[in-house]
Amino acid sequence: MSGSPFSLLLTRRAVVILGAAVAAPALVLAGLGIFLTLRVAGAIENESLRYNSYMALQVGEAFEQELMAQMRRSITAAETAARTDGTHDQIMAALHAGTGEFIAPEIVPLDQLTGFSLLIVESQPLVFAPATSPTNGSYFSGLLLRDGRGQVVGAGGWWLDPRRFLAEHLNAVVQDRLPANPRLYGGFESTRRLSIQLLAPDGSEIGRVRGAGNRKTARVEYLSGPFERYAVRVAPTSSSAVVWATNFVSLEIAFIGLLGLALVVATVFGLRYTVRQLQLAQIKSGFVSNVTHELKTPIALIRLAVETLEMRRVNTPEEYQMFIGTIGRETMRLSQLVDNILDFARLEAGRRTFQFETVDMVGVTREAVETFRPRLEHQGFRVELDLPAELPPVRGDAIALSHCLLNLLDNAVKYSRTQREIRVAAGTRGTPGEPGYEVRVSVADRGIGIEPEDQKRVFEKFVRLETGLVHNVKGAGLGLSLVDQIVRAHEGRVEVESKPGEGSTFTIVLPAASGAAQARLESSRKTGS
Numbered sequence: 332m333s334g335s336p337f338s339l340l341l342t343r344r345a346v347v348i349l350g351a352a353v354a355a356p357a358l359v360l361a362g363l364g365i366f367l368t369l370r371v372a373g374a375i376e377n378e379s380l381r382y383n384s385y386m387a388l389q390v391g392e393a394f395e396q397e398l399m400a401q402m403r404r405s406i407t408a409a410e411t412a413a414r415t416d417g418t419h420d421q422i423m424a425a426l427h428a429g430t431g432e433f434i435a436p437e438i439v440p441l442d443q444l445t446g447f448s449l450l451i452v453e454s455q456p457l458v459f460a461p462a463t464s465p466t467n468g469s470y471f472s473g474l475l476l477r478d479g480r481g482q483v484v485g486a487g488g489w490w491l492d493p494r495r496f497l498a499e500h501l502n503a504v505v506q507d508r509l510p511a512n513p514r515l516y517g518g519f520e521s522t523r524r525l526s527i528q529l530l531a532p533d534g535s536e537i538g539r540v541r542g543a544g545n546r547k548t549a550r551v552e553y554l555s556g557p558f559e560r561y562a563v564r565v566a567p568t569s570s571s572a573v574v575w576a577t578n579f580v581s582l583e584i585a586f587i588g589l590l591g592l593a594l595v596v597a598t599v600f601g602l603r604y605t606v607r608q609l610q611l612a613q614i615k616s617g618f619v620s621n622v623t624h625e626l627k628t629p630i631a632l633i634r635l636a637v638e639t640l641e642m643r644r645v646n647t648p649e650e651y652q653m654f655i656g657t658i659g660r661e662t663m664r665l666s667q668l669v670d671n672i673l674d675f676a677r678l679e680a681g682r683r684t685f686q687f688e689t690v691d692m693v694g695v696t697r698e699a700v701e702t703f704r705p706r707l708e709h710q711g712f713r714v715e716l717d718l719p720a721e722l723p724p725v726r727g728d729a730i731a732l733s734h735c736l737l738n739l740l741d742n743a744v745k746y747s748r749t750q751r752e753i754r755v756a757a758g759t760r761g762t763p764g765e766p767g768y769e770v771r772v773s774v775a776d777r778g779i780g781i782e783p784e785d786q787k788r789v790f791e792k793f794v795r796l797e798t799g800l801v802h803n804v805k806g807a808g809l810g811l812s813l814v815d816q817i818v819r820a821h822e823g824r825v826e827v828e829s830k831p832g833e834g835s836t837f838t839i840v841l842p843a844a845s846g847a848a849q850a851r852l853e854s855s856r857k858t859g860s
């Protein structure tokens with residue numbers, strides 16, 4: 332390719348450094364943004380966890396208070412009986428009267444209280460113990476009874492089914508008792524945004540107030556006293572600030588991530604575009620200098636020949652012929668170059684039209700080689716023309732196809748060194764009348780050859796190889812791109828076979844035309860038209 336690869340490499344490196352200088356800080360900032368957002372989210376979640384844990388303990392306490400309140404309401408008669416030194420039966424009768432929602436009243440004498448537990452609820456001792464039978468989940472819950480002298484005589488109370496009690500009092504506890512607690516942090520408002528769920532020892536749900544919006548910051552705390560082994564789970568509802576915040580954080584991280592991604596994609600595309608533009612700029616300037624050289628060389632040679640002839644410095648008829656030959660050859664070279672440039676400009680602008688007709692490739696090839704022969708012979712090339720008597724016709728533009736062959740011949744001359752041999756051959760492949768039947772015309776040289784990895788690239792516009800096989804030949808890098816585009820417009824393809832140092836064969840492959848076209852060609856061959 333034209334243009335200094337070293338300077339292109341430098342510019343490319345500069346562009347990449349520039350892109351990295353823009354993208355890297357932006358990515359670091361995006362990463363920092365994500366990190367800080369996660370830190371904030373973490374802090375909010377921790378705060379919520381602590382609060383939910385605190386609320387779960389408050390709920391537990393509220394149940395104990397509720398139990399105490401219910402018992403106080405029912406035990407007054409029994410306390411009075413004990414204080415007035417009533418008999419066991421009298422106290423039991425009073426307990427029976429206040430049974431209410433409790434099961435089976437019982438008095439535990441002082442000497443039997445040792446196996447019982449004590450819980451202080453609102454500065455009052457609550458005596459409790461589980462039922463001895465493991466299948467019976469009831470708990471004894473009682474208050475201390477004193478005689479007339481103020482001496483504790485035992486505990487009086489009832490058996491209680493914790494599950495039933497918790498289920499029945501859940502609403503009252505959450506809606507009345509909990510918000511009424513003057514020490515409650517956050518007050519009534521905060522409890523409205525909490526989901527409170529009671530869990531039995533087997534993990535099943537006993538009841539709940541409001542559904543949880545998010546389990547992430549839910550906290551489970553075990554209750555105590557007669558409710559031990561039961562648990563309360565507190566979680567934020569979907570309308571709570573923490574759920575909003577966590578959702579918002581995920582959204583924010585997604586936004587930052589997308590922004591970072593968009594930035595990287597934009598930078599990569601921007602860089603690629605800039606590098607491509609730089610390449611194009613370099614290709615264009617290389618193209619202009621190549622074309623200028625290509626135009627100047629034949630013009631200088633023609634001028635020299637004309638001046639020599641004008642000054643009559645020619646001594647022999649051979650010399651005269653030589654100068655005339657130079658003018659002819661260089662004019663042809665010039666016109667081929669101008670044709671290439673014009674064709675290229677038309678193809679680029681989409682204005683190149685082809686006159687499709689039935690074409691005999693034997694004729695076209697023979698004519699192209701004959702046109703080119705003076706130049707070939709002048710440069711000492713041996714040309715082998717291997718054409719069959721006839722070929723199936725193709726649909727095409729004869730002038731454009733001849734132009735393609737001239738370009739291939741021109742390259743064969745330009746890229747040959749000491750082995751000056753060119754072979755032009757034609758033939759067919761496939762079965763007549765069947766799809767895939769094709770006409771092939773090839774131009775083979777024994778020149779410098781093309782490296783395998785470059786064999787596709789040579790068909791790109793402005794591409795000129797700077798291979799290790801040094802060649803000082805000038806060119807515009809248009810020839811093969813034109814051949815390729817023209818042949819494609821004919822629904823054909825150009826194949827290349829090449830070995831570096833051994834030579835190249837370029838083959839124009841065109842689909843053979845239909846039977847009707849064949850008939851037309853036959854008749855025109857007969858009439859000679």
Ligand code: ADP
Nearest residue numbers: 742746780789795796806807808809810811835
């Ligand atoms: P140009 O000949 O003007 O440079 P082309 O498009 O005809 O442009 O060819 C592109 C490149 O392909 C050439 O610069 C050359 O490196 C390589 N090339 C083309 N034909 C041959 C050939 N017959 N043998 C070796 N290399 C070739």
